[in-house]
Amino acid sequence: MIRKTIAVLFALALTAANCLAQESLPAIKEDFKPSTLNQPGQEYPQVNSQGYARFRIQAPLADSVRVSLGLGGRGGTILTKGEDGFWTGTTEGPMDEGFHYYNVKIDGGKFNDPGALNFYGSVRWESGIEIPAHDQDFYALKDVPHGKVEQILFPSKSTNTSRRAFVYTPPSYEKDKSKKYPVLYLQHGWGEDETAWSNQGRANLIMDNLIAEGKINPFIIVMTYGMTNEIKWGGIRDFKIDPFQTVLTEELIPYVDANFRTLANRDNRAMAGLSMGGMETRMITLNKPEIFGYYGLLSGGLYSPEDLKDKAKPKLVFLSCGSKERPDGVKKASTDLKAAGYNAVSYISENTAHEFQTWRRSLYQLAPLLFKN
């Protein structure tokens, strides 16, 4: 089953390269603006109102410059050199809404776009670009009370080091010092790290906005590094959950319960993850059903009624993916769970693939369902 899950995850990950919105290509509108994820003062990369991306990179003596984003199977976007020594090019079609990782091949080496900010994915800091989405308001930085994202270093005997986690606390956390909060443990995907959910996922802003609108009961989110095994390409084939399960359940959770004002019990503790983080969530919640009361798999596998049989019953099972992934599998699993008497909810992100826009939206859908005891 684990092997199968991994195979599915890899298949899903491969579809991510094919992130253009459609194959019939509209004429390009010349209303390009700098991506919101550019480095300060940088004009390129740019994005237009249709979702086309345009790149411009200086390398006057290079022989070839290619951006990894573009139509799947065509090897990305080939840039062409101008007389000024800048290479420019535009994707062959509009891209899906939301965040995309990319990199730049220059004369056969893999580098980043010097105009764009970097985001950790694929076991490297990649360039990132943001295609404005019709629903971007829910993760926008607004003039509302903001929670904090705290970097903590917690002791880990099992790995013999201090490990890093980020902890989101809601705006009210510093006001009423007697109030205790439920906690969501939220995991990144393969090749990412504990920075992913707040950087590319904007989890803190999603929470701030939901709380400001009164749509959720405020809770804490804890995000840590889930690739406790060796970090190598293909290393996931030998994935064993034990090292990370030990870090999470025996070291991080006790540390968080000791250092934050948490409601430290199963009914106030959730675990969710995207892609590989979903696989981890699935394995750990099934191994330790007494620890977590709410489960969320975002493009990260499924539960069957058989999986959950004879275990402490979860208060909620949340399953999601993009419409360009395998939505039928998610819907069917949810239906099967409901038929077996479980509180299961499925969510399909329209017109997105195995990428962060799917997971931003999934968190937005999941958060209001959590901790409704």
Added chain:
Amino acid sequence: MIRKTIAVLFALALTAANCLAQESLPAIKEDFKPSTLNQPGQEYPQVNSQGYARFRIQAPLADSVRVSLGLGGRGGTILTKGEDGFWTGTTEGPMDEGFHYYNVKIDGGKFNDPGALNFYGSVRWESGIEIPAHDQDFYALKDVPHGKVEQILFPSKSTNTSRRAFVYTPPSYEKDKSKKYPVLYLQHGWGEDETAWSNQGRANLIMDNLIAEGKINPFIIVMTYGMTNEIKWGGIRDFKIDPFQTVLTEELIPYVDANFRTLANRDNRAMAGLSMGGMETRMITLNKPEIFGYYGLLSGGLYSPEDLKDKAKPKLVFLSCGSKERPDGVKKASTDLKAAGYNAVSYISENTAHEFQTWRRSLYQLAPLLFKN
């Protein structure tokens, strides 16, 4: 005076490129190890026990690859291509201890080393490399209680946005909920941002270690973005302190005092900064002597007794720089201040230039002197 200060800062910044430790070059020892600032799993760049750095970058079809680090005036380190398509090269001499920014010129374009982590400096995310220092223990990640680094988003009416700051709180902050703390406002240099002091500066680890050894009274550190003006090369020529002074003194400080357990008065509030952050510290403390009780300029200008005359007297003036900068100026300014009755302390970081090792050491020297009321 401002114009003169800026000129001095630029002169200092230019010396930073010349960061090799000496001109007589010892034979290279073949004990190279990956830099501690490499991306996960990356073998290059490497550093040997003498402080030489070796680079290895894949770009099989490139015509020229050059790393910006190396002997000043010689344009850095030129890499040569092997049959495997990797370009390799070693600095012509040992580098100064500590952290260095760098980038890679590939066929005339400026990129980053895909093996190294990125750090924001020079108004771009640069590659970073760490030359192990004889005194690296004071900023090492150790098995001691760790404070937190919190990202806050504070409302700023003057710039019409939510602005980001990082706040270090000591390990004891979460224990005794009645205790209040002094605050150091700590500024980065030109082209850097609010991530610099905890990423390349390791300010949180310096504090954790000093506190664990009982060498300081714990305090809070607040780090925010100081380049409130337009971010352009040469923009500092038109530098006006007013926009940042407003953000700091009218927006950030009141926010911190309202949201953290601070001792909200002059004698428990310090300001310090490196390079341009020192220039800002100098201007703001002289404009607003009623707000700050302790001043620190790290490679960032000087105070004269004339500057401080007829103002609320600072409890401490701390001046520092690297021995490869202008140590005589720092020492003389400190002597002059002491002669005029001020509590002035100077510190010279041996064998370092206008770089972060100077500033890590300066913070380590400054912290025990603060808030000794």
